[in-house]
Each structure stands twice: as C-alpha cells, then as structure tokens.
Amino acid sequence: EVQLLESGGGLVQPGGSQRLSCVASGLTFGSYAMSWVRQAPGKGLEWVSAISDSGGKIYYADSVKGRFTISRDNSKNTLYLQMNGLRADDTAIYYCVKDRMVYENWGQGTLVTVSS
Amino acid sequence: EIVMTQSPATLSVSPGERATLSCRASQSVSSNLAWYQQKPGQAPRLLIYGVSTRATGIPARFSGSGSGTEFTLTISSLQSEDFAFYYCQQYNNWPPGTFGQGTKVEMK
Numbered sequence: 001e002v003q004l005l006e007s008g009g010g011l012v013q014p015g016g017s018q019r020l021s022c023v024a025s026g027l028t029f030g031s032y033a034m035s036w037v038r039q040a041p042g043k044g045l046e047w048v049s050a051i052s053d054s055g056g057k058i059y060y061a062d063s064v065k066g067r068f069t070i071s072r073d074n075s076k077n078t079l080y081l082q083m084n085g086l087r088a089d090d091t092a093i094y095y096c097v098k099d100r101m102v103y104e105n106w107g108q109g110t111l112v113t114v115s116s
Numbered sequence: 117e118i119v120m121t122q123s124p125a126t127l128s129v130s131p132g133e134r135a136t137l138s139c140r141a142s143q144s145v146s147s148n149l150a151w152y153q154q155k156p157g158q159a160p161r162l163l164i165y166g167v168s169t170r171a172t173g174i175p176a177r178f179s180g181s182g183s184g185t186e187f188t189l190t191i192s193s194l195q196s197e198d199f200a201f202y203y204c205q206q207y208n209n210w211p212p213g214t215f216g217q218g219t220k221v222e223m224k
C-alpha cells in the first residue's frame with residue numbers, strides 16, 4: 001500500500017519561508033514522478049509543482065515560480081517543497097501526490113498558514 | 117491555461133437516485149480528463165481517468181463520458197457515502213493540470 005506522509009506545515013509570517021517534506025513508502029519511490037497540489041481553505045484544488053523520477057525535470061505553476069523549489073532525495077524516499085517569499089494567498093493544505101498528471105495516491109496534507 | 121468549468125455548483129439528490137455532474141473545458145482536452153471525489157477533512161480520491169476508466173477499487177456505479185470539451189460524471193444510484201465534492205481535472209495541456217471549481221453533491 002502506497003503511503004505518503006507530509007510534514008512541515010505551520011504558521012509563518014508573510015515574506016517568510018517554510019520547507020515541507022513528504023516521506024513515501026510502499027512504492028519504488030525513485031521510479032515515479034511526484035507532485036505537490038494545494039487547496040486553500042474552502043476552495044478548490046491547484047497544482048503547484050512536479051518533479052520527474054530522477055529529479056532532472058522540474059515544473060512549477062506560474063503562481064509559485066521563482067518562490068518555491070521542489071526537490072527529492074530518492075535515497076530517503078522523500079519529496080520536498082521549499083517555499084520562500086510566502087504570501088497570504090499561499091495559505092492552503094499542501095498535498096504530496098504520486099505521479100505528474102493523474103493522482104491516484106495522496107498524502108493526508110499539511111496546512112500552511114501565512115499570517116502576521 | 118485551460119479553464120475547467122463545472123456545473124452545477126451544488127446538486128441535491130436523494131439516495132438511490134442518479135446524479136449527473138458536468139465539466140466543460142475552455143478548449144479541447146482530448147481524452148485527458150480525470151474526476152476526483154473529496155469528503156470533508158479528507159484528501160481527494162481518484163475516481164476516473166482517461167474520461168471513462170475507473171481507478172482501482174472504484175465501484176461500477178461511477179461512470180464517466182464525453183470528449184473534447186464536454187464531460188460527464190454519472191453516479192447511477194447514489195449511496196450515502198457518495199455525498200461529497202467532485203472535481204474534474206484536465207491533463208492534456210500540462211503543465212498546468214487544471215481543476216474545475218468543484219460540484220457539491222448533497223442529500224436532498
């Protein structure tokens with residue numbers, strides 16, 4: 001059974017930074033692209049970023065480009081999202097998901113709140 | 117960026133009835149269309165991909181149809197556990213894969 005466990009969420013001030021982690025189990029992590037999808041409170045779903053299986057190809061939504069950095073450590077079965085220059089509209093639950101385009105496996109999500 | 121529009125925003129249905137949810141794309145997405153179900157406090161769950169292929173473990177009462185820009189998710193006989201939010205997603209023009217704003221299926 002695939003399990004994805006996010007951590008690193010919390011309260012951060014506008015302009016601040018936060019790093020999210022996602023530990024994967026039940027799959028050959030290094031064989032799959034991974035993505036982050038977020039959901040603002042009471043709102044719909046928004047794709048944030050994706051990374052290829054090797055980490056050689058990286059993609060970002062325009063809304064986070066230049067501020068967020070996705071990375072992975074296949075030796076640790078872990079996906080990361082470094083978020084800098086956080087804004088109030090980045091407040092959301094951030095989900096770690098398996099694959100690049102269609103998401104069969106989701107983590108439980110970690111809430112990031114950007115507020116002073 | 118392709119815009120996905122779902123209708124209606126809220127659908128009131130009695131248990132045992134059929135529910136029909138619509139999703140329209142601002143331009144053709146071919147057959148690269150998925151549906152997700154989300155219950156309060158839970159992560160989304162993949163129901164259907166490729167317009168009509170059910171994901172692992174999804175009951176046969178869920179079916180998808182359509183092509184190009186017009187798509188439908190049908191729940192043939194609504195069960196109590198089906199009351200939830202539903203989102204369509206296109207992945208034809210990726211990135212980004214864009215989601216619709218969602219349809220809430222509530223008990224009538």
